[in-house]
Amino acid sequence: MTINKEHFRRALQHSPFHSRLAALSLTEEWTGWNGYKAARTLDKLSTEYFAVRSSCSVMDLTPMEKYRISGKDAFRFLDRLVTRDLSKLKPGMVTYVVWCNDDGKLIDDGTLFQLDEDQYRLCSQHHQLDWLLISSIGFDVNIEVETHEVAALAVQGPTAYSILTEAGIDGLADLKPFGIAQLQCNGFPLVVSRTGYTGDLGYELWVDPKHAESLWDALFAIKPRLDIHPIGLSTLEMVRIEAGFIMPGFDFNTAESTIRADYDRSPYEVGLGWLVNLDKGHFTGRQALLAEKARPVKRRLTKIYVDGNKPVREAFIFDAKHGKQIGEIKCATWSPILKANLAIADIEFVNGKLPPQLWARVDYQRELKWLSIWAECRVSDKPFYTPEHRSATPPANF
Amino acid sequence: MNNYDAIVIGAGHNGLTNAAFLAKAGLRVLVLERNPYIGGASTSRELHKGWKYSNASYVCSLFRPEIYNALDLGRHGLRVIPVNSSMTFKQDGDYFGSYTQPNIRRREIMRHSPRDADAVVRFDADVLRWCKLVRGFLLRTPPNPGSLKPRDIFELAYLMKKFYELTEAQIYEFIRFFTMSIAEYLENYFENETVLTHYSGGSIIGTGLGVYSPGTAYVLLHHAMGDVDGNVGAWGFARGGMGSVAKALAGAFQSYGGEIRSDAEVAKITVAGNKVTGVELASGEKIAAKVVVSNLDAKRTFLQIMDEADLPPKVVQRARNFKIRGSSGKVNIALDGMPTFPALPEGSTLTQGHMHFTDTLKRLELAYDDWKEDRWSADPYCDMLIPSQYDPSMAPQGKHMMTVFVQYCPVNPDGGWTDEKRDQFGQTVIDQIGDYSPDFKDLVLHAEIRTPRELENEIGLTEGNIFQGELTFDQLAFNRPFPGYAQYRGPVKGMYMSGSSTHPGGGVMGAPGANSAREILKDLRKPDTTPEAYSDD
Ligand SMILES: Cc1cc2nc3c(=O)[nH]c(=O)nc-3n(C[C@H](O)[C@H](O)[C@H](O)COP(=O)(O)OP(=O)(O)OC[C@H]3O[C@@H](n4cnc5c(N)ncnc54)[C@H](O)[C@@H]3O)c2cc1C
Numbered sequence: 001m002t003i004n005k006e007h008f009r010r011a012l013q014h015s016p017f018h019s020r021l022a023a024l025s026l027t028e029e030w031t032g033w034n035g036y037k038a039a040r041t042l043d044k045l046s047t048e049y050f051a052v053r054s055s056c057s058v059m060d061l062t063p064m065e066k067y068r069i070s071g072k073d074a075f076r077f078l079d080r081l082v083t084r085d086l087s088k089l090k091p092g093m094v095t096y097v098v099w100c101n102d103d104g105k106l107i108d109d110g111t112l113f114q115l116d117e118d119q120y121r122l123c124s125q126h127h128q129l130d131w132l133l134i135s136s137i138g139f140d141v142n143i144e145v146e147t148h149e150v151a152a153l154a155v156q157g158p159t160a161y162s163i164l165t166e167a168g169i170d171g172l173a174d175l176k177p178f179g180i181a182q183l184q185c186n187g188f189p190l191v192v193s194r195t196g197y198t199g200d201l202g203y204e205l206w207v208d209p210k211h212a213e214s215l216w217d218a219l220f221a222i223k224p225r226l227d228i229h230p231i232g233l234s235t236l237e238m239v240r241i242e243a244g245f246i247m248p249g250f251d252f253n254t255a256e257s258t259i260r261a262d263y264d265r266s267p268y269e270v271g272l273g274w275l276v277n278l279d280k281g282h283f284t285g286r287q288a289l290l291a292e293k294a295r296p297v298k299r300r301l302t303k304i305y306v307d308g309n310k311p312v313r314e315a316f317i318f319d320a321k322h323g324k325q326i327g328e329i330k331c332a333t334w335s336p337i338l339k340a341n342l343a344i345a346d347i348e349f350v351n352g353k354l355p356p357q358l359w360a361r362v363d364y365q366r367e368l369k370w371l372s373i374w375a376e377c378r379v380s381d382k383p384f385y386t387p388e389h390r391s392a393t394p395p396a397n398f
Numbered sequence: 399m400n401n402y403d404a405i406v407i408g409a410g411h412n413g414l415t416n417a418a419f420l421a422k423a424g425l426r427v428l429v430l431e432r433n434p435y436i437g438g439a440s441t442s443r444e445l446h447k448g449w450k451y452s453n454a455s456y457v458c459s460l461f462r463p464e465i466y467n468a469l470d471l472g473r474h475g476l477r478v479i480p481v482n483s484s485m486t487f488k489q490d491g492d493y494f495g496s497y498t499q500p501n502i503r504r505r506e507i508m509r510h511s512p513r514d515a516d517a518v519v520r521f522d523a524d525v526l527r528w529c530k531l532v533r534g535f536l537l538r539t540p541p542n543p544g545s546l547k548p549r550d551i552f553e554l555a556y557l558m559k560k561f562y563e564l565t566e567a568q569i570y571e572f573i574r575f576f577t578m579s580i581a582e583y584l585e586n587y588f589e590n591e592t593v594l595t596h597y598s599g600g601s602i603i604g605t606g607l608g609v610y611s612p613g614t615a616y617v618l619l620h621h622a623m624g625d626v627d628g629n630v631g632a633w634g635f636a637r638g639g640m641g642s643v644a645k646a647l648a649g650a651f652q653s654y655g656g657e658i659r660s661d662a663e664v665a666k667i668t669v670a671g672n673k674v675t676g677v678e679l680a681s682g683e684k685i686a687a688k689v690v691v692s693n694l695d696a697k698r699t700f701l702q703i704m705d706e707a708d709l710p711p712k713v714v715q716r717a718r719n720f721k722i723r724g725s726s727g728k729v730n731i732a733l734d735g736m737p738t739f740p741a742l743p744e745g746s747t748l749t750q751g752h753m754h755f756t757d758t759l760k761r762l763e764l765a766y767d768d769w770k771e772d773r774w775s776a777d778p779y780c781d782m783l784i785p786s787q788y789d790p791s792m793a794p795q796g797k798h799m800m801t802v803f804v805q806y807c808p809v810n811p812d813g814g815w816t817d818e819k820r821d822q823f824g825q826t827v828i829d830q831i832g833d834y835s836p837d838f839k840d841l842v843l844h845a846e847i848r849t850p851r852e853l854e855n856e857i858g859l860t861e862g863n864i865f866q867g868e869l870t871f872d873q874l875a876f877n878r879p880f881p882g883y884a885q886y887r888g889p890v891k892g893m894y895m896s897g898s899s900t901h902p903g904g905g906v907m908g909a910p911g912a913n914s915a916r917e918i919l920k921d922l923r924k925p926d927t928t929p930e931a932y933s934d935d
Binding site for chain 2: 145
């Protein structure tokens with residue numbers, strides 16, 4: 001991307017979908033996301049939320065960092081970078097990965113797309129060019145930022161398949177979760193992956209920015225028949241917690257930006273141990289993770305139900321047996337579909353174990369008055385919400 | 399009759415801070431200042447009618463908010479406004495801007511190097527980590543590592559504890575940081591020459607070192623460890639100029655009953671039987687006090703206003719060898735209007751921040767080479783600001799005041815300084831600015847040009863060293879000014895030091911003055927009026 005000297009006149013740049021988002025924004029609640037103007041909400045939160053859970057939602061993903069990684073050693077480089085065994089990755093597939101520094105602390109998470117032989121796209125929450133380039137020393141690999149060259153939309157919800165098909169995107173019927181397809185929409189090419197951050201049926205569409213508005217218009221042309229709503233980051237926060245997804249930089253500190261010692265986290269500590277394959281051969285952070293694995297568990301990001309219906313935000317967690325403060329809630333939401341308070345909490349283990357009885361001290365406000373209650377917490381080993389229609393292939397047609 | 403509990407020699411901002419805390423504890427305190435005005439290197443004077451210059455220091459960041467609060471300086475008129483950017487002009491007509499708005503900052507770095515835009519995240523985190531570590535010690539008296547006194551052992555333990563809050567790898571990095579050159583340090587992060595040069599500049603300010611000299615990495619910290627309202631690393635502009643800092647301190651001091659005498663040069667600290675008895679002024683007047691505090695640099699204190707015979711020979715020797723090389727100059731300019739900078743797009747906010755004209759490390763190093771040869775830099779590194787854009791009290795309506803800090807300028811050019819040479823030095827600076835602003839030279843109404851000679855003669859900074867002594871590791875913390883004398887007490891009973899020659903060093907910070915007051919009050923068994931450091935956590 002060439003950046004114009006005039007860029008300083010605007011702190012947040014407009015995404016290729018901005019004109020369409022702005023036209024549909026009732027609330028005009030904008031915020032910054034990776035240098036872009038992003039919607040926090042566009043409509044009532046409940047309207048947006050139920051678009052994801054019962055019809056179809058559209059979210060502008062353009063601000064997500066995207067890197068094109070190619071070249072002879074691209075696979076070897078990536079396999080060395082991430083903790084996961086990549087040997088099963090094939091062209092046309094996506095996988096979820098995390099990567100660590102030498103101390104086995106998480107630098108970021110992301111989705112890795114194999115677009116072709118020796119052609120990959122890595123999408124991440126945070127800026128990774130510095131780390132990717134440092135890690136690429138000794139590999140014949142080319143790494144380019146393509147954040148601004150690829151416009152991206154997440155189309156998520158039970159009717160997402162029907163909407164995309166009706167919008168003229170053919171070939172989705174066989175696309176399985178984590179699959180990628182190179183398709184067409186009204187004469188322009190696009191890449192569709194069956195991925196998402198909502199836990200629902202959904203797709204992510206990747207397109208040249210010059211076709212961004214046409215793509216949007218093609219989707220919204222279906223609206224008279226099938227409901228479709230743009231959503232913002234507030235809704236995404238609710239659904240990603242329901243789906244049990246964690247957010248680097250929010251639920252845990254990313255290693256390269258951590259200032260205080262022991263404020264960063266390893267994959268095990270955030271509950272992503274299943275992404276670490278210590279037997280796959282060497283990767284960055286492996287030595288430290290091997291050592292960590294041998295020690296008792298120190299702490300873990302844990303999914304919990306918080307009893308009651310009081311809105312939970314940040315709160316301290318206590319070990320009921322010893323009355324000790326042992327953790328804190330990092331993110332929480334009321335789940336309209338489960339009628340429960342869901343939270344992800346960073347909890348210190350006691351003697352390598354999660355204490356059996358956990359309580360949260362929940363502060364909430366009623367008519368400006370602060371109140372405080374104790375709420376019992378129940379641990380959930382699985383994502384809170386995983387509907388079956390999410391992975392049905394072909395998906396139900398509406 | 400003269401009847402003071404304490405005399406503070408020098409109304410520099412540290413002397414005033416020191417005096418204010420002593421007076422707040424109920425002592426009768428007299429401040430004696432050689433000049434007809436107060437503030438030392440933190441002063442603002444009208445040398446051209448209608449224009450106020452901050453004659454020496456010009457931006458504020460290091461000043462401890464705890465002192466600001468404890469002495470109620472806000473009510474005594476101090477206001478520090480954040481400076482929002484810094485920038486470097488490039489020789490090819492482009493420029494690099496460092497903005498405080500995070501998105502714009504990132505995009506501007508990206509404009510020069512996408513990789514550096516990402517690396518800056520790592521850089522910021524690392525620098526902030528070291529800043530947090532060092533900031534914890536600013537309002538503390540350094541321990542005497544050789545001492546077995548409980549208090550020294552406690553302080554040493556505190557130091558170790560802070561250190562061990564770092565990981566092992568971070569401890570190694572920290573040690574490396576203290577011993578590296580700024581250019582090498584930054585090369586761990588950045589690849590773009592302009593970005594490297596831009597972020598290196600702060601590390602040579604005031605030092606007799608170059609960007610490739612070991613030890614300059616620390617100076618980066620010395621410039622980054624301050625803050626404006628919690629924004630660590632941010633710099634601010636004191637409304638009315640840096641004289642406002644001294645003025646507010648003097649106001650606080652006087653509100654506690656303190657007395658300031660200007661035009662009162664101290665010739666000598668008088669000593670009898672290894673105890674101070676008071677001071678003798680250049681006028682011959684004698685004033686008695688059991689406590690005498692010197693705000694002067696260590697060289698002047700021990701070699702000029704004390705009788706060497708009153709001192710342990712070791713102290714005399716240390717003072718003689720104290721590293722206090724002058725390397726900076728200053729040009730303050732009254733402008734008939736706002737100069738234009740064609741490289742900047744119209745409406746650019748970058749004129750409101752620091753402006754620099756050096757875009758390669760090589761040019762920085764060549765500027766240093768000139769100084770080593772006792773010449774002023776033919777192509778100097780300048781830190782230029784035009785504060786009248788946001789502080790109308792500095793210049794008449796529609797006119798502007800420009801402050802230019804210049805690195806390097808020698809203490810003693812071949813044949814010594816003359817007024818002609820001083821003006822030639824000033825011209826070099828004006829020419830450099832003129833290269834980037836075609837209308838600038840025609841707007842110059844008056845310029846105050848200060849070489850180390852003027853800085854020494856006017857402020858009493860030996861050799862014109864802006865920090866009252868180099869900020870190298872051998873002269874920092876428990877080594878400042880000398881090993882064994884870092885706790886603000888002089889070798890003679892009742893004699894103390896409060897200037898930037900003591901921990902934590904130079905800059906308009908107030909910390910040396912406050913720390914010294916704490917020690918004096920402890921010795922006198924008076925209540926401690928000095929503030930405890932705000933926690934950084
Ligand atoms: C050109 C220049 C630019 C600078 N820029 C900045 C900046 O932008 N920001 C920043 O934070 N710091 C800056 N500094 C550094 C900072 O200004 C000094 O470190 C600080 O002001 C020193 O304060 P002090 O009270 O310790 O000593 P001083 O300010 O040196 O005070 C000593 C006082 O003692 C007086 N005195 C000397 N001899 C006698 C005597 N015999 N009898 C009585 N009085 C005497 C002097 O007149 C003076 O008032 C700069 C310094 C200079 C010189």
